[in-house]
Amino acid sequence: MSYKITLIPGDGTGPEIAEVTAKVIEATGVKVDWEIAQAGVEAVEKGGTTLPSSTLDSIRKNKVALKAPLTTPIGTGFRSVNVAIRKELDLFVCLRPCKTYNGVKSKYENIDLVVVRENTEDLYSGVEYTQDSEESKEIIKLSNNKIREHSAISIKPISSFGTERIVRYAFEYALKCKRRKVTAVTKANIMKCTDGLFYETARKVAKDYEGKIEYEERLIDNMCMQLVQKPELYDVIVLPNLYGDILSDLCAGLVGGLGVAPGANLGKDIAVFEAVHGSAPKYKGLNKVNPTALILSAKLMLEHLGEINAACRLEKAVADVIIEKKCVTYDLGGTAGTKEMGQAIIERLK
Ligand code: NAD
Secondary structure (H helix, E strand, O other): OEEEEEEEOOOOOHHHHHHHHHHHHHHOOOEEEEEEOOOOHHHHHHHOOOOOHHHHHHHHHHOEEEEOOOOOOOOOOOOOHHHHHHHHOOOOEEEEEEEOOOOOOOOOOOOEEEEEEEOOOHHHHOOEEOOOOHHHHHHHHHOOOOOOOOOOEEOOOOOHHHHHHHHHHHHHHHHHOOOOEEEEEEOOOOOOOHHHHHHHHHHHHHHOOOOOOEEEEEEHHHHHHHHHHOHHHOOEEEEOHHHHHHHHHHHHHHOOOHHHOOOEEEOOOOEEEOOOOOOOHHHOOOOOOOOHHHHHHHHHHHHHOOOHHHHHHHHHHHHHHHHHOOOOOHHHOOOOOHHHHHHHHHHHHO
């Protein structure tokens, strides 16, 4: 049997790691019939839009996609295609396991955390008003001049619907994966309405799991310090979108960097797997970056497909190559290129 899966090669270093990852998956023996779909800068060059409807249609049809990173211009330029894919397909869960692999240089040992980030709301809603626009002037008036004149404004929506489903996912994940605790993280002491609603909703959901999974709350600033000082205290962490984005990179740092941090965007029946890191454009075409994060995202994809044996073998092959240290990329202290590290993983799978 062969799985039909959408492959978005991305841009920057994306195509290099996507190619290696596809070969590694093939080496597990799981047969995949890739449907290549474009997005981002490359898609604009080919068809004039950053997110062609054919790409979304392909993911909707195949239900599973593997996506390499896409560049988003900072400040001005087009909006994030990554955010657009998550919103268009209602991929409300961003699941980011952060686990220490022996041999990866890190200040910490035995980290095994899971970040569950809400993916569709919060300051990522894309509702923003430029300085001196009619809308921002109107909001400034509504605020009773609590907002300074000539401000640009971004809106932060948090709904009980959006919070309920992400927190419930975190608890269900904890139950399924035999985890002990869910920690909800916000800044509800300051954002009483939005983050307050996140906590209020999370507490209601937590009641359904009383006696099975522990529940606790932390403020985001304190959580950053706690994770740096005592990461072993935490297990599954659930957060609104922006805090989740920032904390994911912090957790990637705990386990040795972005080169080894995988992720999955999950909806009701669609899943898009991607690394936490971005397109690292300065290394484009240099065969330099670490393919591990996308390969470990592919491991999550194999688990999602029910290919548990292949997923375990793949993770072990990656772990063995890392611990051996003979064929690893620069970020893991080696001199191997993207392709060579991929090939070493393939050899382990034979
Ligand atoms: P980045 O993750 O691309 O790179 C930051 C630094 O981390 C790199 O310079 C490099 O030193 C290191 N790094 C990243 N991936 C690595 C890997 N696989 N192996 C070894 N080292 C690695 O972050 P950035 O520079 O902030 O963003 C670059 C672009 O990527 C931006 O346009 C951003 O919007 C985009 N981005 C995309 C995604 C996504 O597609 N999901 C995620 C984050 C950022």
